[in-house]
Amino acid sequence: MSFWPHLLLALLEGTVTAFVLALTALGLSLVFGVMRIVNVAHGEFFMLGAVLAWFCANLVGTPVAGFLFAMIAAPLVVGALALAADRLILRRIDYHPEGTIVATIGLLYIIQQAVLTLYGPDARPVAPPVYFTLSFPWFGYSGYKLVVAAMSAILLAATWWLLARTTLGLYMRAAQQDLEMAQAFGVPARRVYAMVFALGAMLAAVAGVLVVPIQQAHYLMGLDPLLLSFIVVIIGGLGSLKGTLVAAFVVGISDGVVSVFFSPTLAKIVATLLVAAVLVIRPGGLFGEERA
Amino acid sequence: MSGRATSRVLIVHLAVIALLFLAQFALPAYHHTNVARIMVLAGYALGYNILLGYTGLMSLGHAMFFAAGMYGAGLPVYYLGLGAAGALAAGIAAGVLLAAVFGLIALRTSGVSFLIVSLMFAQAFYLASLYFNEITLGDQGFILSGHLAPLEFGGASLGFHEPAVKYNAALLLFAASLLLSLGLRVSPIGRVLIAIRENEERTRLFGYDSFRYKLLSLVLSGGLAAAAGASYALLFSYVGSTFASILFSIYPLLWTLLGGIGTLLGPLVGTGLMFYLVDVASGMTSAYLLVVGVVLVVLVLWFPQGILGTVRAKWLPWLP
Numbered sequence: 001m002s003f004w005p006h007l008l009l010a011l012l013e014g015t016v017t018a019f020v021l022a023l024t025a026l027g028l029s030l031v032f033g034v035m036r037i038v039n040v041a042h043g044e045f046f047m048l049g050a051v052l053a054w055f056c057a058n059l060v061g062t063p064v065a066g067f068l069f070a071m072i073a074a075p076l077v078v079g080a081l082a083l084a085a086d087r088l089i090l091r092r093i094d095y096h097p098e099g100t101i102v103a104t105i106g107l108l109y110i111i112q113q114a115v116l117t118l119y120g121p122d123a124r125p126v127a128p129p130v131y132f133t134l135s136f137p138w139f140g141y142s143g144y145k146l147v148v149a150a151m152s153a154i155l156l157a158a159t160w161w162l163l164a165r166t167t168l169g170l171y172m173r174a175a176q177q178d179l180e181m182a183q184a185f186g187v188p189a190r191r192v193y194a195m196v197f198a199l200g201a202m203l204a205a206v207a208g209v210l211v212v213p214i215q216q217a218h219y220l221m222g223l224d225p226l227l228l229s230f231i232v233v234i235i236g237g238l239g240s241l242k243g244t245l246v247a248a249f250v251v252g253i254s255d256g257v258v259s260v261f262f263s264p265t266l267a268k269i270v271a272t273l274l275v276a277a278v279l280v281i282r283p284g285g286l287f288g289e290e291r292a
Numbered sequence: 293m294s295g296r297a298t299s300r301v302l303i304v305h306l307a308v309i310a311l312l313f314l315a316q317f318a319l320p321a322y323h324h325t326n327v328a329r330i331m332v333l334a335g336y337a338l339g340y341n342i343l344l345g346y347t348g349l350m351s352l353g354h355a356m357f358f359a360a361g362m363y364g365a366g367l368p369v370y371y372l373g374l375g376a377a378g379a380l381a382a383g384i385a386a387g388v389l390l391a392a393v394f395g396l397i398a399l400r401t402s403g404v405s406f407l408i409v410s411l412m413f414a415q416a417f418y419l420a421s422l423y424f425n426e427i428t429l430g431d432q433g434f435i436l437s438g439h440l441a442p443l444e445f446g447g448a449s450l451g452f453h454e455p456a457v458k459y460n461a462a463l464l465l466f467a468a469s470l471l472l473s474l475g476l477r478v479s480p481i482g483r484v485l486i487a488i489r490e491n492e493e494r495t496r497l498f499g500y501d502s503f504r505y506k507l508l509s510l511v512l513s514g515g516l517a518a519a520a521g522a523s524y525a526l527l528f529s530y531v532g533s534t535f536a537s538i539l540f541s542i543y544p545l546l547w548t549l550l551g552g553i554g555t556l557l558g559p560l561v562g563t564g565l566m567f568y569l570v571d572v573a574s575g576m577t578s579a580y581l582l583v584v585g586v587v588l589v590v591l592v593l594w595f596p597q598g599i600l601g602t603v604r605a606k607w608l609p610w611l612p
Contacts, residue, residue: 038404093592097404098350102549103592105542109585117579223538227415230408238405265423272416276397279409283400 005138006260014256016145016214019152020207022248025229025236026159027203029244032233034176034196037090037100041107043226045082045201048111049074049208050217051119057126067129070209075202082201086194095193108222115219123221128213148210155206156245162199163241172196224268228255231271235278237285247286250274298478301612305474308557309467316459326571328459330564331466332524333547337559338469339516340544345554346482347509348489352407352541353414354517356394359421359536360386361518363428366531369440376440376452380522387518388511390417395510399503402492414541421533433532436525458527465523466560469516473556476512477612485509517544539581546584549591552601556612561599 028042052074057066085107093099132143163169171192174182183189207225215221232251236243251271258267278286312331319327336358343349364386368374374382398409421428440452450457476482487495488502496502525531534540543566544559551562566587574580591598597605604611 032404038408089589089593098407099592099596101350101352101404101407102545103589105545106585106588106592109581110589113579113582113585117577121578227412230412234405234408234412263423265419268419269416269423272412275409275412279397279400283405 005136007257008136009139009141010257010260011253012141012145012256013260014253016149017256018249018252019149019156020211021225021228021232021252022245023152023155023207023210024204024225025232025244025248026156026241027200027207028229029233029236029238029241030159030172030203031197031200032238033241034172035095035193037095037097038104039197039200040101040104040226041085041111042104042200042204042229043222043224044108044111045078045204045222046208046211046225047115047217047219047222048078048081049205050212050215050221051115051208051219052077052205053209053212054119054124054126054217063127064129066126067209067213071206074209075205078205079198079202082198083194086197090197091190091193112219112222119217119219121219123216123218125216126212142214144213148214151210152207155203159199159203168192168195227268228271231275234275234285237287240285240287243285243287297610300610301474301478304611305470305556308560309463309470312463312466313460316456316463321455324455324459326567327564328455328462328527329524330560330567331462332520332527333543333567334560334563335466335469335523336517336520337544337547337551337563338466338473338556339513339520341548341554341556341559342473342476342485342516343509343513344545344548345558346477346489347485347506349402349506349510350407350545351410351513352538352545353394353410353412353417354513354544355536355538355540356414356417357387357391357514357517358521358524358540359417359533360390360514361521362525362531362535363421364518365522366434366436366525367427369436369526370434370531376526379440379526380519383522383525384515384519387521388515390518391511391514392507394514395507399506399510411538411541414536415538418533418536418538421536428531428533431533433530433534436529436531440526440529452527452529461523461527465519469519470556470560472512472516474612477556481505481508542584546588548598550587550598552598552604555598555600555604558598558600565599 024042024046027045028039031037031039053067053070056070056073057063060066060069089103089107090100093103128144130144130147133140134143134146163172171182171187174185174187175189175192179189204225228251232244232247235251236245236247251274254274255267255271258270312327315327316324336354339357340351340354343351361383365379365383368382369379394413398406398413401409422430437453452458452461484495484500484505487500488505492502521535524535547562547566548559549562550566551558551560569583569587570580573583595602600611
């Protein structure tokens with residue numbers, strides 16, 4: 001293959017990565033934006049989504065049914081788990097920023113090791129629900145990857161709709177802007193926090209379900225999406241949803257290009273150096289509020 | 293701190309060091325090696341505690357300093373046949389340099405941003421140690437025995453494979469780190485650091501350049517972590533990228549939290565306790581990191597001051 005087809009492949013890969021990343025990072029960004037906490041176990045919610053998709057695929061006969069089942073069941077299970085974590089841990093420490101980080105690191109190891117015990121150390125594949133190849137003159141491209149991008153776009157739009165058009169979304173935005181004022185106007189802060197934490201986890205879980213036919217389900221797979229989400233959220237500016245989306249595309253596509261032309265490891269190193277550059281120029285991130 | 297209080301504190305810490313010295317004659321072989329290892333790792337936790345306990349900056353990336361010390365010491369020994377003293381110095385220099393460069397970039401952020409940035413830089417360091425595996429040999433790592441010449445000391449030849457040499461070298465390093473931390477704690481610089489932890493804004497209003505103090509604290513912290521990494525490589529003869537992974541950034545946080553943030557002996561207590569907890573758990577199950585997770589959650593929920601922090605709050609208010 002010459003340069004241009006390579007570039008096309010890189011851009012395609014990058015776009016798919018970017019969509020999944022946008023979905024995962026949006027969950028992290030939402031939780032930070034509203035609750036001012038960083039969820040280090042976010043990647044484990046992604047991993048749980050993938051592992052649950054494998055269980056769903058084994059429970060149900062056909063790949064399509066298994067996929068649809070997982071798309072509904074996995075976020076519900078993970079969302080319930082997040083609600084429990086919020087109720088039993090985060091609320092008790094009053095969402096203290098550093099305490100939350102330590103607690104979610106603990107949660108990370110608890111979830112990871114529980115999956116290792118119940119599911120085992122193997123990476124297991126899940127068949128894609130649809131199977132077709134997009135043939136270009138130079139290479140064939142998996143059609144399912146485009147389905148992933150499309151589904152992600154739909155879910156991103158749905159999240160936007162939830163935030164912009166529903167009462168819950170209004171509460172969330174109010175809590176983000178000024179928690180005390182929002183409470184004075186009757187916003188049920190505790191319930192909103194619980195819902196935001198669950199929603200963030202569900203977004204990660206759904207991303208995990210989407211990704212598992214491309215990438216096998218494994219108990220350690222949560223680390224990469226976590227780190228990439230962190231990179232996206234820092235570059236985009238902590239708490240800025242618009243920044244998160246823009247940064248997801250910058251990071252996703254550059255990751256695709258560097259991975260195809262050089263190596264995936266180098267791509268991760270480059271992404272981190274990108275963060276360093278952004279921080280030197282704008283400590284608050286590209287779209288962040290100025291409160292470093 | 294008054295003169296009497298200072299001497300009481302000094303006596304307690306010297307007594308701990310003396311106790312550790314005497315312990316080597318009583319401990320059975322298995323625990324002898326374990327305690328040597330604990331002392332080196334406690335030096336790492338002490339370095340971590342300077343940043344978290346005394347300056348109030350939480351880092352999730354200290355493994356890069358530990359590993360910088362390890363590679364800084366290990367690579368010249370492996371490839372160039374450098375001696376132990378030179379290797380230790382090279383390791384510390386590598387950690388100090390990395391901490392300074394990292395600090396200049398990362399200290400532009402604060403709070404949770406600093407945390408995330410430290411985590412990402414450490415991950416980039418880890419990935420780089422895998423990427424350049426022709427030099428570092430990646431996660432397979434390399435063994436130093438056979439490359440490291442024994443220390444010549446007044447006519448006696450001290451090989452690093454001998455348990456007594458290991459133990460006392462580890463003790464020497466731990467004692468140096470402990471006394472350095474203590475010295476920092478009672479010095480004017482240490483007080484400025486604590487002032488930054490309590491209220492950075494106000495400290496700046498008093499005319500202290502908080503950025504410079506935070507950078508100094510980060511460099512000291514990274515330097516101690518690198519010293520621990522370098523001596524770990526030299527004493528236990530192995531260098532590998534596992535020591536740069538995220539888990540090794542979480543460990544010093546866990547040890548410090550368990551022992552008590554901002555206490556001087558807390559890192560030693562936390563490291564020792566956690567070492568044996570993980571040791572016992574990994575004998576029973578492959579999911580031994582579950583213990584790490586549960587301890588972290590329990591500490592945050594019910595025990596945020598850690599062991600010595602609670603002891604200090606309840607019984608010994610003079611404990612530094």
